[in-house]
Amino acid sequence: MDENKNAKGEILYVPIHQEIENSYLVYSLSVIIGRAIPDVRDGLKPVHRRILYSMYDQNITYDKPTKKCARIVGDVLGKYHPHGDQAIYETLVRMAQSFSLRYPLVYGQGNFGSIDGDTPAAMRYTEAKLEKITEKLLEDLDKDTVQMRKNFDETLDEPEVLPALFPNLIVNGSEGIAVGMTTSIPPHNLGEVIDALIHLIDNPVCTSMDLLQYIKGPDFPTGGLIVYDNDMKQMYLSGKGKVLVRARISIENQEDGETIVINEIPYQENKSLIIKRIAELVKSGVIEEISNLRDESDQRGIRVIIKLKKGKNAKTVISKLYKYTNLQKYYNANIIAIHNTEPKTYDLKELLNDYFIFRKEIFVRRYNFLLKKAKDRLHILEGLLIALQRIDEVIATIRKSKDPSEAKINLMEIFSLTKIQSEAILDMRLQKLTSLEIGKIKEEHDSVFKEIERINAILKDDFSIHSEIKKELVDFKQKFGDERRTKILYDVSTEDLDVAVIKEEVVVIFTKNGYIKRVESSKFKTLNKGSKGQKGVSLEEGDSVKFILYTYTTDNLVFITSRGKAYHLLVNDLPDSEFRHHGEHISSFIKIEKGEIVNSVNIVNEFPDNHYFIFITRKGIIKKMELSLINSRKSTGITCIKLNEDDVVVDSIIMEEHEQVIIVTAMGYISRFSIDNINDIGRSAIGVKGVSLSPKDYVVNMTKVEKDKHILVVTEKGYAKRIPHDQIRLTNRGVKGVQCITNKEKAGNILTVTNVTEDDEIVIITRMGKTFKTKVANIRVQNRNTMGSRLLKLNEDDSLSDISKQMIDDEEIETKTDLTDEE
Structure with missing residues (x-):
């Protein structure tokens, strides 16, 4: 009967949400059990x-x-x-x-x-x-x-x-995407798995950690290297973890330079795509040391040749290859399998134990089948022997019978035989009456009797059953076991494959179209106020510089996007580049979604208590969140704020308790208040009103009040000035603020504000890609009711894009006479 009709055939009306829930549940279970997730028993x-x-x-x-x-x-x-x-x-x-x-x-x-x-x-x-x-x-x-x-x-x-004589699930692994869950189980070496299973049989109370002395780690069909670390250990202890997999690479020394040879690649990677990626990195200048790249792979195996320029260091190039290509990747494991028609997350011991319980059941069923078959045969043989001992009487009885049915009944009554035995005697051919055949029947009887005794001896207790199962496993291992293909690195540093991260001062440049690169800070020239600057950044047509950041290669960057998500990236993971190169798109390093734009970046190396991430949106909404809430590296990013419709995050900074924030708008309004006026809330919450805005105004960025520093105000048309903090009065949040610029038509919209000291240097980049570095001392301290001084001569179609403070510079810089201030 149709489930949407009653017994009378009438249509039943049910709430749509109820019908969707029920139907989707049925569909989900069907996909999970019947399609996507493997059975723990046979894998x-x-x-x-x-x-x-x-x-x-x-x-x-x-x-x-x-x-x-x-x-x-x-x-x-x-x-x-x-x-x-x-x-x-x-x-x-x-x-x-x-x-x-x-x-x-x-x-x-x-x-x-x-x-x-x-x-x-x-x-x-x-x-x-x-x-x-x-x-x-x-x-x-x-x-x-x-x-x-x-x-x-x-x-x-x-x-x-x-x-399934062997635990196929862990030996060959499995992957599947169901509804609401995925499974990803790496393959392992058969010999190691058998050894671990035998240990489990002998020591039922052992732990997953105990079994790791036998199962060293995944053994991928494509070989490669894996790093033994806590993440991999957690995969076996909890059922969830990840394995760092690397290509197997060797170095050949030749007269014209070193050659890198790739012999094995990570599991599930496409060799052609890896080669294509290496070629792109060479073309973009990320890896400049390569002179030739060719694929010599054949039926004997993989062989990718990377020829280096003379004098270039192969280990440095290998480190770059691991960082920028899938020659190094994580295999994310999630060990889920079907157990008793339900999905279950397994640790190593549970996985092997559930297989062993199943295998024991198979073993017992098989021997019970053989035992029944042997008993049935023994029963027939016993009847045949009775008949052969009184063969003349049997023949006479058969001859006196009218038909086979009567003969069968007569045999059963006269010789006390069963129906099965009587039928076997009637079916017996005359050649069985020879003395030789009679002897064979007696031998078979004795053999079957001994087989029954043997089977009973095996089935009498668990010890005997376990011993037989172990014998089968050992025999299987001898026939099909092989050497491990994937090498395990227990101490990565001893392999000398990673180049140590040297602390170097660099400039990170990020463009409007999402391209990012790092450049040595020494490559920026120091110019004087009013100079036109140098051509510092090569840009694609229609692109412009969005921000620059002075930092170190050892720093961790946290990118905040327009959608309020946080992404981590180590500065050293960015390619060391030249001015003439466009850099790499940010999506090569972090998995931002389509339409998501990076609007802010912070240096975050530690996550101490009483430190907060402060977010400000274009429409003036501000949020305060504990810094520790982003102390995790998720490839898909960490959501930090819930946004209203048509609003985006424009800036973020890190602050401590009792500190004061300064917010500036495009039309030159600036406000100041304590972050103690904002309650810290969780990641998924929305913020509160930070500033009031005019209909056409919007928030540009924010900074914080720092003792003995000035607020540097810079406009898009190249005007700048320094303002003392006391000229910006302390108010409550939610106010419009005070004007910090005059003659806005000539000076342009506010580009940014930041804290500076006399000794600081700043680097300015224009949207056309020109760079300019100057000492803050060259910029006058003025009150907030002025336009400021011209900082940089700009072409008519150019404007400032971003500024950043240089972190250190010991050079003495000669300062020329300032240009006349325009107020």
């Missing part, structure tokens, strides 16, 4: 299991010829898996790829794709059969070891799970 999803069972049922085993993949896919589709044929074929292909599965389950003949991302040939061209190791997943299916269920049209039986 397979339904489509994998059905492909393997179908090939087994068609007798396409390792010792038989291959068959067309189209035939295999058609059989799976028609009998067990009524979904897309292409999805079935893709699954079949992946099970045959040696770079996808640590131990492939299918042998493929033909083009099954490559590590370069080449697609496999159409299924009508390729052929396949089961691999020899797959026999151990399917072995004993005919011995009542697993439950069978009806297929989708209830015409055939299929197994709910395969018997």
Whole structure:
């Protein structure tokens, strides 16, 4: 009956939210259990299991010829898996790829794709059969070891799970995206897993940590290097963690310079895309040491040659390759599998233990099946022996009977035989009456009797069962075990692959279109007030400089975007660049979303108590949040503020308790109040009103009051002045503030305000990319009711983009006569 109709066939009306919830729940469970998440017992999803069972049922085993993949896919589709044929074929292909599965389950003949991302040939061209190791997943299916269920049209039986002699889930790993959850389980070395499983059988109270003495870490089919650290350990202890994976790289010394050779790449990476990325880095100037790049890979393995310019250091280049390409990446693990029709997060011990419980059940079912079969045979043999001992009487009884049915009854009554025994005697051929055949029956009887005793001895207690299971595991390991492919680095520093981060003063330049680079601070010239500056930044057409920041290579930057999200980035991870290079797009380093714009950057190396992140939006909303709330590195960013419609974050600063904030608007209004007037709130909360704005006005940025410093005010048209803090009166938040500039038509909108001292130097960048560095002492201290002095001569179509204080400079700078102030 239709679930939306009652017994009378009338349509039922239900709330739409209830129907959506119920329908979505059914859909979610269907995806989780029936499609995306593997079973902890055999490590397979339904489509994998059905492909393997179908090939087994068609007798396409390792010792038989291959068959067309189209035939295999058609059989799976028609009998067990009524979904897309292409999805079935893709699954079949992946099970045959040696770079996808640590131990492939299918042998493929033909083009099954490559590590370069080449697609496999159409299924009508390729052929396949089961691999020899797959026999151990399917072995004993005919011995009542697993439950069978009806297929989708209830015409055939299929197994709910395969018997699985080895823990395929952890050996080959698995990945899947379900509704509301994902699973990502890395592959491991078969020999190590078997050793850990045997240890668990012998020591049931052991911990996941104990098992790590056997399972050293993931063993990827593509080899590579992995770093043993706390993140990887947590993967085994909690079921969630990450593994740092690196390419295996060697250095060859030649007369014309060093050559870097890449022999193995991280798991699931595309070799061609990695090579393309390296070429882009060379072209953009991020890696300038490379003179030639070529791919010499063949059927013997990967070999990518990177020729360096003479005199260049290979280890430095390797460090850059690890930082800017996927030759180094994290494998994020989330060990989730289906257990008793429900998804469960597993640690290492639980995963192996649940498999062992299943394997023990399979073992017992198999031996109970063999025991029943042996007892049935013994019963028949005992009847045959009775008959052979009185053979003349048996023959006479049969001859006196009218038909087989009467003969069967007579045998049962005269010789006290069962129906089965009587039928076996009637079916016996005359050649069995020879003395030789009689002897064979007696031998078989004794053999079957001993087999029953052996099986009973095995099944009598857990110790015997466990011993037999261990024997099977050891035998399996000897046949299929191999050497580890992925090397584990227990002390990365000893590998001497990372170049130590040297603390150097640099300038970080960020453009309106999102391009970022770092430049040595010494490359900026020191000029005098009124000079035109140098061509400091190469820009793409239509781009302009957004901000610059004097910092150190050891600093951690926190980028705040227009949507109020925070992203972390180490300065040293930015490529060391030249003025002529555009730099790299910020999306190469942080995963900002489409339409998200970086509007602020802060140097955050520590997260002490009583320190706060202060955010200000274009519409004057201010928020105070504990700094510690962003002390985590999420690739997708950390949401720091809930925004009103059509509002964006324009600036952020870090402040301490009792400090005072200064906010300035584009039209020259400036306000000052204590952050104690703002309550600190959580990340997802909205802020409070910081300043009042005129209809066309908007907030430009903010700074804080610092003792013995002046407020530097800079306009877009190149005018600047220093204002004492006491000229900006202390008020409550939410006021409009006071004017800090006059003659705005000539001076232009306010660009920024910041704190400065006499000894500071500032670097100014224009939107056209010109740079200019001057001492703050060259800029006069004036009251707030002035226009300021011209700081920089600008072309008509240019304007200032940003300023930044230089952090240190010991040079003596000659100061020329100032230009006449324009007030």
